[in-house]
Amino acid sequence: MYSKYIICTSVLVLSLALALFLQSCSGDTDSGENHAEQFDELPIILPEPIIMMEEIGEDYLTHLSYSSVALGDGSVLIGDRELRKLFRISADGELLEIAARGGRGPGEVQDVVWVRQSATGLTLLYDSMNAKLIKFDEHGKFTDEFIFPQHESGSLNEVYQPGDSEYLLVYRSFDYLYESDSNKGPETRIGMFDRETERHGSHITLPDQAYAPHTINGMIVGGRMVPFTGGHVRYFNPADRSLYVMLSDQSHITRFDTQLDTVETIRFELHPERVNDEDKIASREEVDDDDMWRVIEPLLPEYKALADDMKIDSEGNFWLKLNHRSNMQRWLVISPEGSHKAMVHLPKEAMLTHISEHHLGVRLDHHVFALFEPVSF
Numbered sequence: 309m310y311s312k313y314i315i316c317t318s319v320l321v322l323s324l325a326l327a328l329f330l331q332s333c334s335g336d337t338d339s340g341e342n343h344a345e346q347f348d349e350l351p352i353i354l355p356e357p358i359i360m361m362e363e364i365g366e367d368y369l370t371h372l373s374y375s376s377v378a379l380g381d382g383s384v385l386i387g388d389r390e391l392r393k394l395f396r397i398s399a400d401g402e403l404l405e406i407a408a409r410g411g412r413g414p415g416e417v418q419d420v421v422w423v424r425q426s427a428t429g430l431t432l433l434y435d436s437m438n439a440k441l442i443k444f445d446e447h448g449k450f451t452d453e454f455i456f457p458q459h460e461s462g463s464l465n466e467v468y469q470p471g472d473s474e475y476l477l478v479y480r481s482f483d484y485l486y487e488s489d490s491n492k493g494p495e496t497r498i499g500m501f502d503r504e505t506e507r508h509g510s511h512i513t514l515p516d517q518a519y520a521p522h523t524i525n526g527m528i529v530g531g532r533m534v535p536f537t538g539g540h541v542r543y544f545n546p547a548d549r550s551l552y553v554m555l556s557d558q559s560h561i562t563r564f565d566t567q568l569d570t571v572e573t574i575r576f577e578l579h580p581e582r583v584n585d586e587d588k589i590a591s592r593e594e595v596d597d598d599d600m601w602r603v604i605e606p607l608l609p610e611y612k613a614l615a616d617d618m619k620i621d622s623e624g625n626f627w628l629k630l631n632h633r634s635n636m637q638r639w640l641v642i643s644p645e646g647s648h649k650a651m652v653h654l655p656k657e658a659m660l661t662h663i664s665e666h667h668l669g670v671r672l673d674h675h676v677f678a679l680f681e682p683v684s685f
Contacts, residue, residue, distance in 0.1 A: 346579060347640070353652045355668055355680040362676050364395045365403035369675040373420045376677075377431045378664035385431055385448055386661070386669070386677055387420025394420050394433060396448040399666055399679065407448045412438060415450035426469035427546040434467045441467050441475075457506060461497040468544040468551070470566040473504040476544060476551060485521045485531050494518055494539060498551070500568060510568045514553065515539040517616075520603045534604055535591040536583050536631060538613025545620045552620065554628070556613035560646075561626060574626070576646040580611040581632065587612075590633045615640075621663045625649060625685065629660070641685065649685050 362369055364386075373387035382399040385407060392410030394417065397403055408417045418437035426432055430451070431444040442453045456464060462481030469475050479497040499511030516539040519531030538556025545552060550571065551564040559578040563571045588608065595601045617629035624644040629637065639652040639660065654660060655672060662669035668680040 346577070347648065347651055350640075350648055351650045353650050353683055355652065355654070355683055357670075358399075358667060358679045358681055359401045360672065360676055360678040361397075361401050364397060364401075364677075365406075367391055367393065367395075369677060371674050372671050372677055373423065374659060374661065374671070375422050375424065376661040376669040376671075377423050377425050378662050378666060378669065379431075379448060380446060382664075382666040383448070384662070384667075384669060384679070385423055385444070387417075387423060387433070389420055392417055392420065394423070394444075401679070405448070407444060408433065408442065408450065414453060415442060417442065422466050424466065424468055424544070425546050427471065427549045428469065429546075430469065432467055432469055434464065436464065439464075454503070456501065459499075459508065461499070461511075465496075470544075470549040470551075473502055474566055475501045475503060476566075477501050480516065482519065482531060485519060486528055496540070498542075498568070500566070512553075512564070512568050514542075515555065517613075518607055520600070520607055522600060523603075532595070532600055532604060534607045534609075535594070536587065536612040537607070537609055538616070538631070541615050541618040541628070543618045543620050545624075547620075547622070547624070552618065552626070554615060554618055556615055556631070557611070559614060561618075574642075574644070574646045576642050576648070578614050578628075578640070580614055582611055583608055587633055617660070619660060619663055621683075622665055623685070627652070627660070627663065650683075652683060654680075 369388055370390040371388060373389060376384050376386040378384055383404055384397050385394060387394045393406055394408035395403060396405050396407050408415055410417060417435045419435055422434060424432045429446045433442045435442060440453050440455045443451050445451050461479035464477055465480045466478040467475055477499055484492045484494060494516035496514045496516045497511055500509035502509060518534040518537040520534055521528045522530045522532050540553055540555050542553045549566055552561050554561045560573050560575040562573050565571050592601055595604060612631045615628040616631045619627040626642040628640045630640055635656060637654040637656055637658055641649045641652060643649050657673060659671040661671050665682055667682055670678045670680050672678050
């Protein structure tokens, strides 16, 4: 499979590598005001793809999940939402096993959106359609599953595990889209839950990214994300059992312990960009509905959110995905103390799904998953 895969994708690999090289040589094409000047002295790192795949085993990928987990041996757990499968693949792209399949029985899934790593070395998969948490051991083997009690805070979206019986539950609510007279805006509630006592504990409420109501025939049927709006980005770091949160209009990161008390604040220098006319034109082109754009445009912020994603690597460095429109995706790497270290460039439409000492997991689009070479500083 590996040799066949390399032959089939060699052109794509070379094209991607060439595109990344040209990006590094062409200078900063971002339209933000004085944005590039913040990072003039930083080294630029362009990780190269090691392997890319549109199929795993006998399955052609259709709608990849939004995160992956790198296990200690270099293998990777990655899911496909439409296939309703969780795959474990080797570092060279070989299928090792199907860790979970579609269904409603023990260890079976209906929707693989997120997979996360717990502080105890387990992999967690929250299946919102089955409303259950599925746990896998350090080798990707199914071990346990259970259902959390309902809560009034909204829909359970993600689950983290800081301790043996402690869980951080992430709830999101879109009720504000349907309540025109409400002053309540988009928000996320993150709360502690103790499985032994079945009790909810302390919680924090954070602003979330704005959505515009999507209306069909006068009825609200959902929402469309408003470009450049923020709220917050977060990352649970299993290495120190801490939740890190950055409000996307503030240049600092707050570390919370397992009781959601503030432990420390990491400050760094990062200046916002104004949303200009070019940004609006680019955003308009991404919205294929005139009526929808008329709803979205008045909601555009004056300044862009500083970042729209955050991750932490094994050295404790913060990776912030800068919020901009450009021909590349830029991740600013900040040390644990708050100093700028480097800028990592990835393909424009990519989604960074994990960072490990073995590789970077990168979702290139709905149906192409890649492992890029690891980055060290």
